[in-house]
Amino acid sequence: MGKMMISATINGDAQQFLCDPAATLLDALRDELGLTGSKEGCGSGDCGACTVVLDGQMVCSCLVLAAEAEGRKIATIEGVAEGSELHPVQRKFLEKGALQCGFCTPGFIVASKALLDHNPDPSEHEVRYWLAGNLCRCTGYDKIVRAVLDAAAELRQETTTQRVSA
């Protein structure tokens, strides 16, 4: 069987790409679209390094077929920053030393942003369970959890300020 042509919105841009029918969304992002920020750590949905947001839903892109992306919206790590302006989650990961090797970091940042989009004021317990599908072998998670809690606090403050000024 030949390749399929898929149209999808990726990080806000309309994109078309070719894919093998058996290819995963992760393969298509990395190999067809050159978006190598999403990583393959296991290929079985256990490590979360390939986490993306598909139509508002956090998924492991290694468990989604590329063909399933047809007509849908996909947000990857490459779309988290606004131009050269880092998202508060990204900035807090840097300020808090929440990465060492950095390989799991894109997945953690996409997942953490997804959490804060849903729940602006998570407890430590909620952060830990939300991120339980993302493996990090370097940090012991301590600084990651602190970075996410700090980013949440900062985002809440910004939202409040905006509300006041509006």
Added chain:
Amino acid sequence: MNAPQDKASFKPAYDVVGTRPVRPDGVEKVTGKAIYGTDHVAAGMLHGAILRSPHPHARIRSIDTRKAEALPGVKAVVTGADFPSLASLEVSLGEGSGNIAAISRNCMAHEKVLYDGHAVAAVAATSAVIAEEAAALIEVEYEVLPHVLTIDEALAPGAPVLHEDMFTKGLPEKPAEPSNAALCFTVGRGEPDAAIAAAHTVVSGRYSALAVHQGYIEPHACVASYNADGQVQVWASSQGAFMIRTLCASILGISQADIRVTPLEIGGGFGGKTKVYLEPVAIVLSRKSGRPVRLAMSRADVFRASGPAPGVVADITVGADADGTITGVVMEFKMLSGANPGNDTHSGAMSALAHYNVANCRVTGWDVLCNTAATAAYRAPGAPQTIFPVECCIDEIAQKLGLDPIDIRLKNAARPGDVGIMGMPAGEIGYAECLEAAKAHPHYSAPLGPNQGRGIAGGTWGNYGGPSTATVNLGEDGSVLVTTGSPDIGGSRAAMAMMAAETLEIAYEQVRVTIADTSSIGFSMLTGGSRTTFATGKAVILACEEIIATLRARAAVMWSIDVSQTEWRGGAVHCLSGDKAGTSLTMGQIAAKAGFSGGPIAAEVALNAQGFLPGFGVHICDTEVDPETGHVSVTRYTVVQDVGTAIHPDYVEGQMQGGAAQGIGWALNEGYVYDKAGRMDNPGFLDYRMPVCSDLPMIDTVMVEKPNPAHPFGVKGVGEVPIVPPLGAVANAVSRAIGLRVHDLPLTPDRVYAAMQGKS
């Protein structure tokens, strides 16, 4: 950052060292731009696949590659026959040595396969799908041989022998027959048997731990490109680009100058990326196909064919006086090193008692081979396995004598000047300070709830120095470019920039750090042994000092004065005499005119860093055991460590926390499991259960900063020590929670529950 500590009590003299700036490679890593092993693409690149043995032990009778070669899109198929047949040759590799023939045969089996997952053939094709399909078309005829998986099986009389030419080393006489025991190594002093016989209190036991994987999230990957003139490029994620160069050159008979290895970002290593698996195979595929070739492991490949740390069985007896003084220790341990001789036996034996002053001891280690993946270094290789039994026994003695578990360790702790087991006096070590800090920490006196227990354990790792090269170049604007050959596995670029900035008395942001390929900088030993911030850092500091000397000389030329009449202060040269006295020249001012004062301003330092000191840690662990299931939760955890001077405290704490988490995984969840056919039963993250975020509490850290006098800023290694104490700390916590000792790791719910039920 999250521990009570008096900041004013240390590093008063530094402006940059001890601060927590953002790492220079940080933005690339939080935006997904950083290029790791499988992210690199070469023009015209082919995709490779490796066929791996389904048998743990078999002779290869024949390999028929014709069907694979005939598949459209296949550009090369290689087997062991495509590799030079090498005589046995030992090469030094940093964290241990290696036999080139064994390393080559581990990359690609020649006559025999030695474990489930051993590579037997490889394919390069125009797509990964075609490569996989072609690999499946290769027909291998095996003569399946009986296999051994455990120490008892491997050492049983008449056991199948992995290597017919392997005779146990280290015995008084060479054995008459080959066996699976590669090495016996004994270290000791005094009269341990007599001391134990005369002791007031004696405890003993047999302890075990399973083989565990380093568990880096990035699978091994590389791209190799062989050109018709014999020059080779390799892009790979590893702990040592020079290690890859050395091994590929030796395995394939290529000049080192013809192999240029570019280090990509590394997605974790922990010792497991100190070996080659794919690179020589990718080079041979590229040579045969004429195109660049990418090889990458799947997660199952990573588990089956790369690095676990050896499992261990240890028999130990410890004797003590009534006051808790340890009078004698005898320990015999066996490391299960997998398909090739391991490197953990020496270091395990040397580490076992290195944090205590024991007058009478004998530690005997055996390196035992079996039909599982050849083991690799894992963070403080060998030390967790041998210190675990020691820390459990000390805890039992404390309980028997009614002593506080920290007090008994303080009584026996190795201190500066104490003569170690090799007859050398200890330097400025900080174990006693760690024990004091642990005792003073609020965690240690916090109340415990029902079903909870608190465990203490100490540990140590020798750390290392070794060869490193660094260059420092000034831009024409005076900005500073530091180049090293040490892969940055956890933030060392930040540490290099900070030490350079501190030496030059300039801002951290004025310094940028590059990790160069092997053709662009002189040799550095791999990143391992907790050596990089110490040894490569020393090279960076000395190169910066040369830059200062050069800048002073250039300023002296510009001012027409003697260099002795200049002074370096605040990142500038100050004039002390002549008509320019009182004025100064910045780095930028001197660099802009460097062409007129002698040429570009650069320095290179190549050194063999001496004077490294061991690190020490004390961990406090609270566990809660569910009486209905035997499930163990870690409810509170504190890591205290002698870190020397912490250059970047965030990354020092990160090492302490990450090492503790890995050790907790080893103690509670992780282990290699094989079926009866010798195939790994849990080669994936679902069944090989590493700690996840919801498994752990915050991990509190206390940095005890006792500087190393042999380093300009007092650096000791920090990365490896923190995986050593958790095995004992968790086991001691569980034993105090349930009132009895479980000797075998991991402390899985079924094991703990059975122990609580009084079953064996």
